[in-house]
Amino acid sequence: MLFNYNYYNLKMKIHFIGIGGIGISALAKYYLYQGHIISGSDLSYPVVFSKNELKNIKFYLGHKARNLEKDVDLVIYTSAIKKNNPELVKAKKLGIPTLSYPQALGQLTKNYFTIAIAGMHGKSTTTAMVSNIFIKAKLDPTVIIGSKVKGFGENKEPSNFRLGKSKILIIEADEYKAGFLNHYPDIILITNIEEEHLDYYKNLNNILKTFRKFIQRLNFEKNLGNLNKFRKYLVVNKEDKNILKIVPQSNFLKRIKVRFYSVKNKPKNLKLQVPGLHNISNALGALTIAKIFKIPDKVSFKALYEFKGIWRRLEYKGKINGAKIFDDYGHHPTEIKVTLQAIKELIKNGRLFIVFQPHQYYRTLILFDKFLNAFDDADFVILTDIYSVPGREKESIKRKVNSEILKEELSKKKNNIYYLKEFEKIEEFLRKNLNKNDICIIMGAGDIWKLTEKLIKSEK
Template identity: 45%
Template sequence: MVKPNRIGEDRGVKRYSEAVGELTKKYYTIAVAGAHGKSTTTAILAKILIDAGLDPTVIIGTKVKEFDNHAPNNTEGSNFKKGDSKYFIIEADEYAASFLDYKPDIAIITNIDKEHLDFYKNEDRVRNAFKKFMLNVKPGGFLVLNNDNKNVLKLGLELAKLKRFQNKIKWFSLRNKAVENIKNILQIPGAHNISNALAALRAGEILNIPQNDILKSVSGYGGAWRRFEYRGSINGAKIFDDYAHHPTEIKATLLGARGHFPHSRIWCVFQPHQHQRLSLLFNEFALSFDSANEVILLEPYEVSGRENMRFAHRGHTRTEREHTQKFTSFNLAKKIDSRMKNNVYYIPYKSELVGFLKKYTAWGDVIIMMGAGDIWRITKELI
């Protein structure tokens, strides 16, 4: 008997990453990898190349309004742009080590973090996968690496010492002189987005695009779908959608929002993504919401095919039940509440959330609907 997920392989059909990997061998490929910031960095870089007349083909993990897929009534854009040049820009996802199928000419690493532990099991395996990816760069190619991330810095220095490593490394950092130039023109808030823009700038420089042209492109970048995306308002409160679903991303997004709206009451409505991620990073999640005034936690979004069953609310043994009862949104709310002076709410039913926000939010507030699941559907109900 052939298992369903093996049917394609047994018939010689390539996996998505394998098919894209074949394209990376034929084009001048720039692959953007990292635990966080991949989509934003890819989108900014795509804009830089498009504005420079290089007409790249782009595959990205979010929708970009400027990428028109010609679908009727489409206002959100597309995650794909077909270009007519040798340049190919891709967002390189590390989940299931799929990015190891790619052979880029330029590889950007935004950061390395404890992410996708359902697959990698520990951070050492995550780092090892990124090291292999960095060694996949074609001869004569470039690595664009984040000097501010300890994992990236360590791997970059290790590779530089290898005799068989012949490629060049270009570093970027929030300590670079270019930071002030980026900070003054970037429309999207947060130090993490300045870092993303710096990564794109370094790649643009490798392609000999003048820095003034790069900065002009960066200044015109207005964001992508669900990346601190302004969606509308209720009661005079501004509503933003954001994809953050990892503690590092939550903290960075809320810090950016606080810097952008220093005097506003910030509401963070968070839908955890996977019971397993919530369990493995439970303590880190509890430390991620300090920049918010009000925190609302929803039930976790279950990802079909990726949930280890003992982490979902379906355990049958006593040990499984005890485990799932410990790492829940309700208990996370209690843990956050024990250390925060601000208000923390657990609202298990989405139907209650809309009424709650309409009742208690006010003019001048900022509401951030956060998570990688279907929380964006609730945003549509709010506006």
């Protein structure tokens, strides 16, 4: 049952199932700041809300039918939960309208001039870059992003949500389970396309088909007053061969303008503080959108230079034995490779360590050969156990791949490959081996961040 958003301005009681997720929590914040009454549940205590935000949210630990009150107006749930979730089952039994997070975000995009940032890698960083440019240009956007950005939250705290006063909405458009096909964008930026989420898509061809459908979402017309003067735009990375396969044909281009960007066309006076060719590409994509809005380059360049990265994207955390420690969310071979390349350029006399927690057994198996080529720039590779993703794993797959097998195969290519099961053993290894001038990246989309926090806290 879908909710009638003609009444979205009325004060509602909204319950979020899986409220701690990085995307759905931003939507919960949106409705919280609009004055709605918010409740939510999750399997662990949410770390993405500020203390003040949590004071105004009725939070339930665990998923139980009794968490859902009968007078709730709307239930929004994460795509990660199963259909038999007790709260979702109760909501449907009571006739309470239910929306998945992608559906709910999609309904919101109807009411804004929406800039959607899509692609397998770089979405969060590019979304943050575009947002910072628009803020610097005083366009005051609302932002929903899959990471935390400094200055977005209360008292300038890092947050995955920013409430603006304009009718511009900047979102990170997630391709998982084709969720972005629920959105109604006015500008789409695609950073890159390659094999990912193959437990859902199965192959690259299905991914390309889905992105083609996403581009067609630009056809939806809205009544947004002065913002209607802007044409619909598709902004794409010219260097990505898979993107070029899906750029629409001429009959579509009469209504939609296409803008290409390329690292080959980097302005000489564009300076960044975030390293790597991939971040130059992200910045050029953001700059292309800024030009559509006729934002002066002087403003855009200043915003991009001041950008110092986002939460868990090559985030500097502190030092151990004089070695710099970075935390990173990367879990795909391409993300590992470009991150190591970027950091390698910064090292002068030290060594590059990476602690990697593979994320999901199926991803590790299906992209195994690509993982073998992802660590070439590292001097030391420490692997820990694969993070098992609830609801996305099969026992038959678990029997075919593990971190010990990955370690054995990597050891055939290069030296200094280690498998350490316990986080405590990894901590001991790092304290024993890290020296001044070394850099260590602790990487993964699971719970490896807990190791990073423990390491840094013990140094203070």
